[in-house]
Amino acid sequence: MNAIHNADLDLNLLPVFDALIRIGNVSRAAEELNMSQSAVSHALKRLRAFFGDPLFLKTGTGMQPTPRALELRQPILNVMGTVRSELxxxxxxxxxxxxxxxxxxxxxxxxxxxxxxxxxxxxxxxxxxxxxxxxxxxxxxxxxxxxxxxxxxxxxxxxxxxxxxxxxLFTRSFVTIVNRRNRAIGDVLSREQFFEMEHIVVSMSGRIQDAYDAVVDELAGPRRIYLTTPHFLTVPMIIEQNPQLIATVPRELATKFAGYNSIRMVDTPVAVPPFAIRQHWxxxxxxxxxxxxxxxxxxxxxxxxxx
Incomplete structure (x- = not known):
C-alpha cells in the first residue's frame, strides 16, 4: 500500500479541510497548520478537484462551507479526532x-x-x-x-x-435584576412580588425546563415566564425598556448589568443554592x-x- 494516499486523494489534505471547517478563515487555518496561505489555498484547490465541489465559498464573514462540505464535515472531523487523540x-x-x-x-x-x-x-x-x-x-x-x-x-x-x-472550576450564586424605575419594588423584592411579576429566562434550548435558573421553579414553584431567550446580554436592555419584567441571573453578570443606569440587583426571595461552573471535555x-x-x-x- 502506498504511504498515506490512494491514487487520487492525498490524506495530507484532510488537516486542511479540518482546519477550514473549524476556523472558516484561510490565514488563521494556515497559522494553525504552520503552512503558508498559498499552500492552504493550493490544498483547497486539490480538495475541490477531488470532491468536484467548491467546498468553501468566500463571504464577508469568512469561508462558508457548501452543502457538500457539511456532508463531509463529521466523517473528516472524526478521522482527525482519532489521529489527535490516539496517534x-x-x-x-x-x-x-x-x-x-x-x-x-x-x-x-x-x-x-x-x-x-x-x-x-x-x-x-x-x-x-x-x-x-x-x-x-x-x-x-x-x-x-x-x-x-x-x-x-x-x-x-x-x-x-x-x-x-x-x-x-468555581461556584456562583443567583440574584434578581429589576428596573430602577419600577417604584413598586423597594430595597427588598418580596416573595409575593417575585411570583406576581413576569420573568425573562435564558435557555439555550428554548425550553423553560432547561433554563439556567430552572432550579427556582423546581424549588419554589412555577413563575410567570414572559420571555425565553438564548442570550444573557440582551436581558438588561429588554428590562430597561420594559420595567414590568425581571430576571434572575448569576451575581457576576448582575454586577456588570448594574452598570446600566436603569438596572439594579436585589436578593432573590427564594433560597437557591449556588451553582457550579465547570469545564467539560x-x-x-x-x-x-x-x-x-x-x-x-x-x-x-x-x-x-x-x-
Missing part, C-alpha cells in the same frame, strides 16, 4: 512554540466571564495560540467535543448530556496532550476566581 498523544504539547487555535463552547455569558482572564493567560503561556468560540444547542455540544471541532465546553451547562468528563481527548494542557490552564486561571 499523536505521545508527541506532547509545547505551549511556548505551539501554533494552533483552541475552540471553546461558550454562551455569551461564558464569554463575558471567561474570555478576558483566559486571553491574558493564554497570551503569556502560549503566545502562538489563538482562541475561537462556538455557541451551540446543547445536543450539539457532545458531538463537537467528540469530533475535536471544540476542545472544551465551559459554563453552567444545565441538562448536559451524559458521557462527558467534567471538572468544577470528551473521553476521547482525556489523554490528548494539548487538551490536557488547556484544561490545566483553565483550572489554574479560575480555581480561585472570586465571586
Amino acid at each position: 499523536l498523544v505521545r508527541e506532547g504539547f509545547d505551549a511556548t512554540v505551539a501554533r494552533r487555535t483552541f475552540t471553546l463552547c461558550l454562551t455569551d455569558m461564558g464569554e463575558l466571564i471567561f474570555l478576558p482572564r483566559l486571553i491574558s493567560r493564554l497570551r503569556e503561556a502560549a503566545p502562538g495560540c489563538t482562541l475561537r468560540t462556538l455557541q451551540l444547542p446543547m445536543d450539539q455540544v457532545p458531538p463537537a467535543l467528540e469530533s475535536g471541532e471544540a476542545d472544551l465546553a465551559l459554563g453552567s451547562l444545565h441538562a448536559m448530556p451524559q458521557g462527558l468528563y467534567q471538572q468544577q 470528551h473521553p476521547r481527548f482525556q489523554h490528548d496532550a494539548a487538551n490536557t494542557w488547556l484544561r490545566r490552564l483553565v483550572k489554574e486561571t479560575f480555581d480561585t476566581h472570586p465571586e
Whole structure:
C-alpha cells in the first residue's frame, strides 16, 4: 500500500479541510497548520478537484462551507479526532512554540466571564495560540467535543448530556435584576412580588425546563415566564425598556448589568443554592496532550476566581 494516499486523494489534505471547517478563515487555518496561505489555498484547490465541489465559498464573514462540505464535515472531523487523540498523544504539547487555535463552547455569558482572564493567560503561556468560540444547542455540544471541532465546553451547562468528563472550576450564586424605575419594588423584592411579576429566562434550548435558573421553579414553584431567550446580554436592555419584567441571573453578570443606569440587583426571595461552573471535555481527548494542557490552564486561571 502506498504511504498515506490512494491514487487520487492525498490524506495530507484532510488537516486542511479540518482546519477550514473549524476556523472558516484561510490565514488563521494556515497559522494553525504552520503552512503558508498559498499552500492552504493550493490544498483547497486539490480538495475541490477531488470532491468536484467548491467546498468553501468566500463571504464577508469568512469561508462558508457548501452543502457538500457539511456532508463531509463529521466523517473528516472524526478521522482527525482519532489521529489527535490516539496517534499523536505521545508527541506532547509545547505551549511556548505551539501554533494552533483552541475552540471553546461558550454562551455569551461564558464569554463575558471567561474570555478576558483566559486571553491574558493564554497570551503569556502560549503566545502562538489563538482562541475561537462556538455557541451551540446543547445536543450539539457532545458531538463537537467528540469530533475535536471544540476542545472544551465551559459554563453552567444545565441538562448536559451524559458521557462527558467534567471538572468544577468555581461556584456562583443567583440574584434578581429589576428596573430602577419600577417604584413598586423597594430595597427588598418580596416573595409575593417575585411570583406576581413576569420573568425573562435564558435557555439555550428554548425550553423553560432547561433554563439556567430552572432550579427556582423546581424549588419554589412555577413563575410567570414572559420571555425565553438564548442570550444573557440582551436581558438588561429588554428590562430597561420594559420595567414590568425581571430576571434572575448569576451575581457576576448582575454586577456588570448594574452598570446600566436603569438596572439594579436585589436578593432573590427564594433560597437557591449556588451553582457550579465547570469545564467539560470528551473521553476521547482525556489523554490528548494539548487538551490536557488547556484544561490545566483553565483550572489554574479560575480555581480561585472570586465571586
